[in-house]
Amino acid sequence: MSNHVPESVRWHDDCLELLDQTQLPHHATYEVQTSAESVEAAIRALKVRGAPAIGIAAAYGLVVAMQPYRRAGSERFEQALAAAAERLRHARPTAVNLRWAIDRVVASQRSGNGAERYAAIKAEAEAIHAEDRRMCRAIGIAGRPLITEGCGVLTHCNAGALAVSELGTATAPMYLAHEAGVHFRVYAGETRPLLQGSRLTVWELEQGGIDVTLISDTMVAHMMAQGEIDLVIVGTDRVVRNGDVVNKIGTSMIAIVAKHFGVPFYVACPASTYDPGTPDGRAVVIEERDADEVRTVRGHATAPPNVKVRNPAFDVTPFDFVTAFITNVGLLAPPFEQSLQALTTQPPRA
Numbered sequence: 001m002s003n004h005v006p007e008s009v010r011w012h013d014d015c016l017e018l019l020d021q022t023q024l025p026h027h028a029t030y031e032v033q034t035s036a037e038s039v040e041a042a043i044r045a046l047k048v049r050g051a052p053a054i055g056i057a058a059a060y061g062l063v064v065a066m067q068p069y070r071r072a073g074s075e076r077f078e079q080a081l082a083a084a085a086e087r088l089r090h091a092r093p094t095a096v097n098l099r100w101a102i103d104r105v106v107a108s109q110r111s112g113n114g115a116e117r118y119a120a121i122k123a124e125a126e127a128i129h130a131e132d133r134r135m136c137r138a139i140g141i142a143g144r145p146l147i148t149e150g151c152g153v154l155t156h157c158n159a160g161a162l163a164v165s166e167l168g169t170a171t172a173p174m175y176l177a178h179e180a181g182v183h184f185r186v187y188a189g190e191t192r193p194l195l196q197g198s199r200l201t202v203w204e205l206e207q208g209g210i211d212v213t214l215i216s217d218t219m220v221a222h223m224m225a226q227g228e229i230d231l232v233i234v235g236t237d238r239v240v241r242n243g244d245v246v247n248k249i250g251t252s253m254i255a256i257v258a259k260h261f262g263v264p265f266y267v268a269c270p271a272s273t274y275d276p277g278t279p280d281g282r283a284v285v286i287e288e289r290d291a292d293e294v295r296t297v298r299g300h301a302t303a304p305p306n307v308k309v310r311n312p313a314f315d316v317t318p319f320d321f322v323t324a325f326i327t328n329v330g331l332l333a334p335p336f337e338q339s340l341q342a343l344t345t346q347p348p349r350a
Contacts, residue, residue, distance in 0.1 A: 005160070005161040005162060005204045005207060005208070006019050006028045006030075006162075007019065007165070007166070008021065008048055008050065008053040008056075008057075008161075008162050008163065008164070008165075009048065009053055009056045009057050009060065009129070009165070010030065011060050011125075011126070011129065014063075014067065014122075015032060016032070016033040016039070016057075016060045016061065016063070016064050017030040017031065017032055017033070018030065018031055018033055018039070018042050018047055018048045018057055019047075019048070019162070020042075020047045021046065021047055021048065021049055021162060021200065022045065022046060022047055024162070024199055024200055024203060025199055025200070025203035031047065033057075033060075033061060033064055034064065035064065035065055036061055036062065036064070036065035036084040036087050036088055037087070039057055039058065039060075039061030039064065039065075039088060039091075040061070040087055040088055040091045042057070043057065043058070043088075043091040043092055043098075044091050044092065046194065049158075049162075049163065049196070050158065050159065050162065050163020050164055050235070051095035051096065051097040051098075051163070051235075051236070051237040051238070051272075051273050052097055052132050052136075052163065052164040052165065052169070052270060052272060052273070053162070053163050053164055053165070054091075054092065054095055054097055054098050055095075055097030055098055055100060055101035055102075055128065055132075055272060056101065056125075056128060056129050056132060056164075056165060058088045058091070058098050058101050058102050059101040059102070059104070059105050059124070059125035059128045059129070060125045060129075061084070061088055062081065062084055062085060062088065062102065062105045062106070062121060062125070063105075063118075063121055063122050063125050065080070065081075065084035066080060066081055066084065066117075066118055066121060067118070069081075069114050069118070070114050070115050070118045071114055071115065072113075072114040073113060073114065074111070074112065074113055074114070074117065076114070077109070077113075077114040077117050077118070078109070078117070081106060081109065081117075081121070082106070085102050085105075085106050088102055089102055092287060093285045093287050094237055094238065094246060094284065094285060094286060094287045094313065094314050095237040095238060095273075096237070096238040096272075096273055096274075096275040097237075097272050097273055100272055101125075101128050101272070104124055104128060105121050105124050105125055105128075106121075108120045108121055108123070108124035109121050128272075129165055131272075132164055132165040132270070132272065133165045133166055133167075134328070135270040135271060135272065135328035136164050136165060136166060136167040136168060136169060136172050136270070136328075137166075137167060137172065138327075138328035138329070139167075139169050139172045139173070139268050139269075139270060139326055139327060139328055140167055140172030140173050140175060140176040141176065142173075142326050142327065142328070142329075142330045142331055143172065143173030143233065143266065143268065143326040143331075144173045144176045144177050144180070146173060146231060146233070146264075146266065146326070147173055147174060147177040147182055147184050147231075148182065148184070148230075149182055149183055149184070150183060150184065151184045151185075151230040151231065152184070152185050152186075152187060152228050152229045152230050152231075153174065153184060153185070153186050153187070153229070153230070153231055153232070153233055154186075154187045154188075154189070154220065154223070154224075154229045154231070154232045154233075154254070154263075155170050155171065155174075155186060155187075155188055155189075155197075155201060155232070155233055155234060156188075156189050156191060156197065156232075156234045156247075156248060156250060156251055156254055157189075157191045157196045157197055157201070157234070157235065157247070157248035157250075157251075158191070158196040158197065158200040158201045158204075158235075159171060159234060159235020159236075159268060160200065160201055160204045160205070161175075161204055162200050162204055163235065164270075168235070168268075169235045169236075169268035169269070169270060169326075170233045170234050170235040170268040171201070171204075171205065172268065173233065173268075173326065174186060174205070174210060174233075175208060175210075178208065178209065178210050183211075184211070185211045185212070185213065186205055186210055186211065186212040186213070187212075187213050187214075187215050187223060187228065187229060188201045188202050188205070188212055188213070188214055188215070189215055189216070189217045189219075189220065189250065189254075190214060190215070190216050190217055191217065191248060191250065192217055192250075192294075193293045193294045193297075193311065194293060195297075195298075196248070197214070198214055202214050217250055217253075220253070220254055220257055221257045221260075221261075224257060224258065224260075224261040224263055225261065229258075229263055230263065230264075231263060231264045231265075231266060232254060232255075232258050232263060232264070232265045232266065233266045233267075233268060233326070234247055234248075234251055234254070234265075234266075234267055234268070235247065235267070235268050235269075236267050236268070236269050236273055237273065237314060238273060238275050238278070238284060239267065239269050239273055239274050239275065239325070239340065240275050240276075240278040240279065240280055240281055240283070240284065241275070241276045241277070241278060241279050241280070241337060241340070242279060242280045242281075242319055242336065242337050243319030243322060243325075243334070243336025243337060243340060244280050244281030244284075244316055244317065244318055244319050245267050245269075245281070245316070245317040245319070245322060246281060246284050246286075246314050246315075246316055246317075247267075247314060247315070247317065248313070248314060248315075249312055249313060249314055249315050250315070251314075251315055251317050252315045252316060252317040252318075252321070253315075255317045255321035255322070256321065258321070259321050264323040264324075265321060265322055265323050266322075266323055266324055266325070266326050267317075267322055267324075267325050267326065268325075268326045268327075269325045269326070269327050269343075270327065270328050271327065271328055271329070271343040271344070274340060274343040274344070276340070276341070276344060281316030281317075281318070282316070284314075284316065286312050286313070286314050286315070286316075287312070287313040287314060288310075288311055288312055288313070289311045289312075289313050290311065291308075291309035291311055293311055294309045294310075294311050295307065295309060319334075319336050320334075322334075322336070325339075325340065327342075327343060328343075329342045329343060330342075
């Protein structure tokens with residue numbers, strides 16, 4: 001299944017290594033992280049990306065940051081942890097997993113000296129990592145029946161194994177269907193401006209032996225009109241209380257086109273990405289990234305150097321364009337404000 005894909009986050013012997021995804025698919029290079037500052041820089045530069053993977057990396061980033069304080073007193077340890085957490089919280093503003101993981105790690109150390117508090121935050125980070133593996137597999141099991149013999153599946157950006165701990169969210173049903181011998185085809189949009197679809201999703205699905213075809217983002221309506229696409233499965237960086245979906249820019253356009261052509265639109269969402277504290281998508285801060293990401297492709301200029309640019313990294317898909325959520329507690333159908341509450345009340349399926 002996904003064991004062909006390098007892990008996005010590696011933790012062993014108290015050492016954190018992050019796969020530099022900006023070098024994929026040409027080079028699989030790991031960078032050892034030595035501080036909260038280095039983890040923050042890796043997140044900002046998209047060396048580690050995908051909401052769950054960002055959360056896991058930040059959790060371990062706090063552990064790495066606190067290694068020099070294992071012999072410190074409780075007050076000094078707590079102060080240093082708070083400072084590291086504040087730095088990492090602001091690495092990227094939109095995905096909810098980042099703050100969720102940091103808050104969990106900080107809350108796990110309630111008493112004891114530096115060594116005891118360090119052991120607590122390390123155990124919590126490892127628990128977050130293990131939970132993500134279980135949630136991804138549960139999402140795969142819940143979504144597997146949606147992928148039928150001969151169908152065409154469209155996905156957007158990368159919600160694959162590289163964006164999580166393993167299997168992916170949107171791709172987890174694909175891996176399990178492929179393992180079960182179902183013959184189907186995947187269409188992956190290239191995902192401008194940073195090409196996560198062409199650089200990451202296509203690469204990892206090819207590695208897994210899945211029939212995948214790369215298309216440009218502007219081909220989606222044509223492919224649906226031709227009957228090539230039977231369903232859409234995307235991931236998400238945040239799902240808010242009413243069911244609005246915050247995901248990679250271009251997702252809402254796909255959802256609108258899918259509704260026009262009567263193509264079901266599914267969102268793979270682990271419990272860690274659900275944000276019941278935010279009422280709707282209008283309340284989410286959308287990250288605006290550097291203009292040169294749009295003016296260039298992989299370092300080569302494709303526009304006048306000083307042309308004005310907009311570069312929002314995400315958009316909001318209104319809940320009424322979503323057919324259902326594929327989650328670690330099963331398929332959740334409308335009304336979403338009620339059904340999504342299951343993500344806060346039920347444990348992840350094993």
